[in-house]
Amino acid sequence: MMHSSRLTRRSVIKAGLGMALATTALTTLGLPMPAKAAGKKVIIGAFADGGLTPFKEKIIPLAKEQGFDIQFLEDEYGVTLEKWFADAQSGAGQYDLYLLDDPWVPQFGAANVLEDLGAGGIDGSDKDWIGPMIDMGYWPPQKGPRVKGFENAKPTLICVPFVGDLQTLTYRNDVFTGGAPKTWDEVIAKGKEGVAAGKIKYPVVFRGVSGNPIVTSWYPVFLSFGGSFFDDKWNPIFNSAEGKASADFFVGTMKQNAPSGVVEFDSDQEGAAILGGEAGAIIQYSGNALKADDPAQTKVAGKLDFGVVPKQEKAIAQMGIFIAGVPKSAPNKANSIEFLKWYVSAETQAKLSEAGSIPVKRSAFGVAKPGNRLIPIALQQLDAGALPRPRTPDWAKVEELLGIELNKALQAGSGGGAALDTAAKQVKDYLTTVGYY
Structure with a gap:
């Protein structure tokens, strides 16, 4: 889920991406003709992701018992945004429901x-929602800055x-013997002790x-140091004193205590380091974290535990x-909204939790037997x-610009703060060209 689209706000809302272009895109992408409504049929478009396995295996059969005929259509992540946007813009009606990556909202x-799902009877004010999750479903946002044209x-x-998901800490319990490390300083200090004892090769x-991968890894460090991305007028402020301190720590101290090739690491390489027993700690999303309990995928089964991300000032x-x-x-449409009402109910979300997915309703975290041991840790992280x-529709471009500069600093092993200054100027220039100010 952590890839990013290059479709920007300008390309989304300008007239050129109207009906004619979208229809052409449908033809180019080879989409079928629109399906006709039949009973309680619901055609779901999804991108292929292991995080949806519990839904497919456990929840779709329950939906069938409720009279829903679920047609689950999967595509590769890289094509789904353009395909679905073309479908929506053209009015072709190929799908009843899109499972989006949240930055696409x-x-x-x-x-x-x-x-408007609220008008359809779905209550966004239900106190059982995980607040930050339901907030992502509103446009324009209920709080924070808004892009031009949507101010009022x-x-x-x-x-x-x-399906809920977020970053948590995975750590070696034979290195961090007192439980999950609480601070970044502890990650490094105890990690070094683990290296000296021959238990691991790298603390972290x-x-x-460059791009999404490095920004995603730096993000919790940045937040833990107290950083914020934008002010209420969309001016970049990620190069604040707190932001610079986080970047210097990331490209300096963290690099010095990571594998030598970390500049070129993506998910496969970082996963191999923690699952192969070489690294002491990692921040990752649930899909990769849950591999820690699969003896077929890890050499250190039983030695990996989960915890809240380390903090500097906060643990976010x-x-x-x-x-x-x-x-x-x-x-x-009516079937889809009825299905969503059933799916987001506390009862169905409890079944999702039992199946092993992170739910989106707080009550579902309290089931007697959650489907995996990460679920209660996820709630701890949500509360922390x-x-x-x-x-913003332009997050992909912002992330690209920032990721390039962070990667350069990581290669050098220093200059994280200066990298943020450069990226902040580039982001400001870009947002200026697309009309943010």
Whole structure:
């Protein structure tokens, strides 16, 4: 879920991406003709991701018992955004429900192609929601800065959280014998002790590849140091004193205590380091974290535990979820909204938790037998702090610019603060060109 689209706010809302272009895109992408409504049919579009396995294996059969005919259509992540956006813009009606990556919500929201689910009877004010998750379903956002053109618009619930996910800490319990390390200093200090004792080779591992990977790994460090990305006018402030301190720590101290090739590490490489027994700690999303309990995928089964991310001033993780929206062109719109009401109910969310997915309703975290031991830790992290990426259609470009500069500093092993200054100027220039100020 942690990839990013290059579709920007400008390309979403400008007239050129209207009906004609979207229809052409449908033809180019080879989409089928629209399906006709039939009974309680619900056509779900999803990108292939292991995080949806419990839904497919456990929840779809329960939906069938409720009379829903679920057609689950999967595609590779890299094509789904463009395909679904073309479907929504053209009104072709290929899908009843999109399972979006949450940073895409502003893009669909700005284009006004999704149904008002609140008007359909889904209560966004239900106190059982995980607050930061339901907040991501509103466009424009209920709080924080808004992009131009939506300053005075009433927030509308156009998506609902579908499967929760967020970063947590995975650590070696034979290195951090007192439980999960509470601070970054503890990660490094006790990690070094583990290296000296011959238990691990590196205190920490992370992703260093330019763009989304390095920004995702740096994000919880940045938040823990007290950083913020933008002020209420979309001016970049990630190069504050707190932000610079986090970047210097990341490209300096953390690099010095990570594998030598970390500059080129992505998910596979960082996963191999922790699962192979070489690294002492890692911050990662649940899909990778749960491999820690699979003896077929790790050499150190039984030695990996989960905890809240370390703190400097705070212990805040990045949150990224599957989130569902119903296109205005959905052929089975009423069925889709009825399905979502059933799916996000406390009862069904409890079944999702038992199946092993992080739920989106607080009550579902309290089931007697959650499907994996990460679920109660996820709730601890949510209560400690978890934030989504900034709610702008241009996040992908911001992340790209920032990731390039962070990667350069990581290669040098220093200059994290200066990298943020450079990136802040580039981001400000870019946002200026697309009309933010």
